[in-house]
Amino acid sequence: xxxxxxxxxxxxxxxxxxxxxxxxxxxxxxxxxxxxxxxxxxxxxxxxxxxxxxxxxxxxxxxxxxxxxxxxxxxxxxxxxxxxxxxxxxxxxxxxxxxxxxxxxxxxxxxxxxxxxxxxxxxxxxxxxxxxxxxxxxxxxxxxxxxxxxxxxxxxxxxxxxxxxxxxxxxxxxxxxxxxxxxxxxxxxxxxxxxxxxxxxxxxxxxxxxxxxxxxxxxxxxxxxxxxxxxxxxxxxxxxxxxxxxxxxxxxxxxxxxxxxxxxxxx
Numbered sequence: 001x002x003x004x005x006x007x008x009x010x011x012x013x014x015x016x017x018x019x020x021x022x023x024x025x026x027x028x029x030x031x032x033x034x035x036x037x038x039x040x041x042x043x044x045x046x047x048x049x050x051x052x053x054x055x056x057x058x059x060x061x062x063x064x065x066x067x068x069x070x071x072x073x074x075x076x077x078x079x080x081x082x083x084x085x086x087x088x089x090x091x092x093x094x095x096x097x098x099x100x101x102x103x104x105x106x107x108x109x110x111x112x113x114x115x116x117x118x119x120x121x122x123x124x125x126x127x128x129x130x131x132x133x134x135x136x137x138x139x140x141x142x143x144x145x146x147x148x149x150x151x152x153x154x155x156x157x158x159x160x161x162x163x164x165x166x167x168x169x170x171x172x173x174x175x176x177x178x179x180x181x182x183x184x185x186x187x188x189x190x191x192x193x194x195x196x197x198x199x200x201x202x203x204x205x206x207x208x209x210x211x212x213x214x215x216x217x218x219x220x221x222x223x224x225x226x227x228x229x230x231x232x233x234x235x236x237x238x239x240x241x242x243x244x245x246x247x248x249x250x251x252x253x254x255x256x257x258x259x260x261x262x263x264x265x266x267x
Contacts, residue, residue: 004037011047022064051087070233169199184254196244201237202252216252
């Protein structure tokens, strides 16, 4: 029997909420999900966020779960909720869609997906030996394809890192410096001219999609060094700090290969 886990999202506007929920979820599932169905984000509560804010929240949650587990998460949602609360966003088509729509006809596939991966078509199904009604789901494929999905085939992993430093740091950031970590990866320093913030991220080139040791750090003159380090599938960071006309040190590592900058970028 194949199994998997899902997280019922409770978004809010507090700083770091999406990361907090993602990390809590993975603290329950563990980072090794070998043989399990993709971890799923159950998105049916907007928490009062605007469509743009909810899209950002979901991207952050999904990215962090993928970073920690190496698995491309699935999204559980309904077409009405998705259309109303994300503006029918088309930004999530790389994530398997677990569609909830209780209808006897074909379901409505929203937001840029060409088809569903799972379809929950009723909450009133009965199973012998189980008391009461249960949800019922269809998988849009063969048994071999379902087993491949659980094995992670085509979902996270491979030789190419799907992430970019600007994606990880967010809107408004641009790369101003970078350092190679041999064949293991690269460390990037980015700057946002509007917020006057630096951002550091380390992207892996080896063991992409498999959790392994990665780090990124940023140290602003007069302040304590801030580091993100751990066993991650794709990258470490983003590490951000305000550093307008202030010298910094920055760097990171993949495995035993590391880079430490001199004191620089002072103005």
